[in-house]
Amino acid sequence: MTTPLLTHIAVAWGDVRAALQHHHIITTLGWQDVATRYRRSRVGAFWLTINILVMIATLGFVFGTLFRQPMAEMLPYLAIGLIIWGFLTTLVNEGCTSFITAQETILQVRMPLFTHVMRVLWRNTIILGHNLLILPPLFLLFMKPLTPLALWALPGFMLLILNAAWIMLALAVACARFRDLTQIAQNGVQVMFYVTPIIWSAALLPAHAGTALLDFNPFYHLINIVRAPLLGEAPSTLNWTVAALMALIGWVVALAFFGRYHKRIPYWL
Amino acid sequence: MNTHAAFIELKDASVDFPVYNATSLSLKNRVLSAVTGGKIDRQHDGTVVIKGLQSITLKIGPGERVGLVGHNGAGKTTLLRVLSGIYHPTHGQANIVGECVSLINISLGIDPEATGRENIRLRAVMMGMRPAQINLRIEEIIDFTGLGDFIDMPFRTYSTGMQMRLAFAVSTAVHPQILVMDEWLSTGDEEFKQRAERRMKEVVSAAQILILASHSRELLLTNCNRLIWLEHGQVRMDGKAEDIAKSYFGH
Numbered sequence: 001m002t003t004p005l006l007t008h009i010a011v012a013w014g015d016v017r018a019a020l021q022h023h024h025i026i027t028t029l030g031w032q033d034v035a036t037r038y039r040r041s042r043v044g045a046f047w048l049t050i051n052i053l054v055m056i057a058t059l060g061f062v063f064g065t066l067f068r069q070p071m072a073e074m075l076p077y078l079a080i081g082l083i084i085w086g087f088l089t090t091l092v093n094e095g096c097t098s099f100i101t102a103q104e105t106i107l108q109v110r111m112p113l114f115t116h117v118m119r120v121l122w123r124n125t126i127i128l129g130h131n132l133l134i135l136p137p138l139f140l141l142f143m144k145p146l147t148p149l150a151l152w153a154l155p156g157f158m159l160l161i162l163n164a165a166w167i168m169l170a171l172a173v174a175c176a177r178f179r180d181l182t183q184i185a186q187n188g189v190q191v192m193f194y195v196t197p198i199i200w201s202a203a204l205l206p207a208h209a210g211t212a213l214l215d216f217n218p219f220y221h222l223i224n225i226v227r228a229p230l231l232g233e234a235p236s237t238l239n240w241t242v243a244a245l246m247a248l249i250g251w252v253v254a255l256a257f258f259g260r261y262h263k264r265i266p267y268w269l
Numbered sequence: 270m271n272t273h274a275a276f277i278e279l280k281d282a283s284v285d286f287p288v289y290n291a292t293s294l295s296l297k298n299r300v301l302s303a304v305t306g307g308k309i310d311r312q313h314d315g316t317v318v319i320k321g322l323q324s325i326t327l328k329i330g331p332g333e334r335v336g337l338v339g340h341n342g343a344g345k346t347t348l349l350r351v352l353s354g355i356y357h358p359t360h361g362q363a364n365i366v367g368e369c370v371s372l373i374n375i376s377l378g379i380d381p382e383a384t385g386r387e388n389i390r391l392r393a394v395m396m397g398m399r400p401a402q403i404n405l406r407i408e409e410i411i412d413f414t415g416l417g418d419f420i421d422m423p424f425r426t427y428s429t430g431m432q433m434r435l436a437f438a439v440s441t442a443v444h445p446q447i448l449v450m451d452e453w454l455s456t457g458d459e460e461f462k463q464r465a466e467r468r469m470k471e472v473v474s475a476a477q478i479l480i481l482a483s484h485s486r487e488l489l490l491t492n493c494n495r496l497i498w499l500e501h502g503q504v505r506m507d508g509k510a511e512d513i514a515k516s517y518f519g520h
Contacts, residue, residue, distance in 0.1 A: 028394045032380060032387070039382040039423070108377055109395055110354045110369060263357035266350075267287060 275367025
């Protein structure tokens with residue numbers, strides 16, 4: 001029983017490694033996707049930044065008033081949350097279709113399949129870079145200082161990416177076979193948006209309801225390891241543990257799954 | 270660069286194609302059919318399995334120029350995909366040694382909004398070229414297209430002929446060990462056609478293995494020394510080009 005499982009993982013790992021070795025394919029194609037957005041519009045990828053900015057202003061105004069939160073605390077919190085969430089949502093949504101949209105390439109060129117997932121990841125990381133530009137002026141506006149603790153956001157971000165990558169890989173495989181899974185995944189992400197503290201803050205929850213809504217929500221931990229350090233707070237040990245364990249277990253499962261169906265994927269397209 | 274000999278070996282290789290319709294591509298229907306049980310399941314689950322290729326055994330070594338013939342639907346495209354390592358046989362084995370480039374759709378990966386120069390880079394990456402290699406070759410490729418200043422204009426502004434020139438120039442810039450083609454590439458006006466023909470010959474002679482699917486007798490006889498005749502996903506005949514051509518084309 002263990003031998004086929006190990007073979008699957010070895011096949012999948014071989015693919016992932018080859019994709020990372022040929023990283024120039026990933027970066028070239030990913031840049032190209034971003035460049036395309038600039039070709040017909042000068043604002044280019046910044047349109048998304050403008051969208052998020054409008055979201056932050058609206059939600060900040062509505063919920064800040066509703067929950068009677070001071071803007072100086074509400075807005076930076078909301079901005080970081082929405083930016084990370086936007087990044088995660090797009091990764092999940094576009095991750096689902098990463099093999100389907102690369103169909104023609106997969107059927108003609110022999111390249112590691114994980115390349116197509118990484119292309120989506122790279123493209124969205126560049127777009128995230130655009131959106132992050134919102135933060136410095138916002139922090140300046142409210143005179144919110146960055147503490148040395150903010151450096152922890154970097155390992156946090158790495159862990160976030162590591163988790164996003166296995167989720168995308170697993171979804172890309174599953175959605176190539178079951179096309180309606182894309183809609184299901186998108187709905188799921190939409191629901192998670194409301195149960196994850198992004199527009200509301202964890203401190204507002206009643207004590208007992210809080211544990212269930214927060215501790216069992218993987219997205220809460222993933223967001224917190226990036227958001228908390230930027231706001232000058234240390235993420236809890238639980239946040240780090242859940243995120244790290246999720247990455248570890250998730251990758252093993254995703255690799256086994258990917259390896260199992262690796263040969264079948266071109267036939268599904 | 271990979272220097273050892275290219276080699277292709279298929280052992281009893283079969284390809285079964287699952288044909289998924291909207292019903293079987295849907296997870297919801299899968300779950301529902303599991304609940305409703307076996308009988309209806311068989312009628313509702315529209316998975317039809319088409320036998321694309323059936324127990325094909327063949328060896329292709331360096332120096333071989335293999336032509337594939339067969340009527341439409343005989344499995345030529347499927348076999349081309351197996352030989353280029355894209356489809357793994359569902360039964361049996363395929364062993365493909367050597368870097369393989371397929372020139373089936375030479376416009377693959379081209380972005381109409383990008384300039385000619387950017388498209389050369391995009392296409393070259395798809396062909397498996399490394400950035401350093403691309404930098405080294407790009408001027409020569411641009412020269413070959415003969416597009417002049419148009420190279421920095423968006424691809425969509427090109428005429429069809431110019432678009433073909435660009436795609437052709439990049440696609441033939443690499444010299445793979447195994448070259449897979451579906452019909453011969455010929456393109457453009459008279460002047461370009463001659464240069465293209467010369468370049469095509471270069472690429473083909475540099476390749477250790479050529480696999481060419483075609484309906485043209487003349488083309489196959491000039492380029493191939495071996496023909497494989499496919500029928501209903503099986504090898505009907507395999508042998509010297511002249512002999513098979515006589516049986517297949519009937520003269």
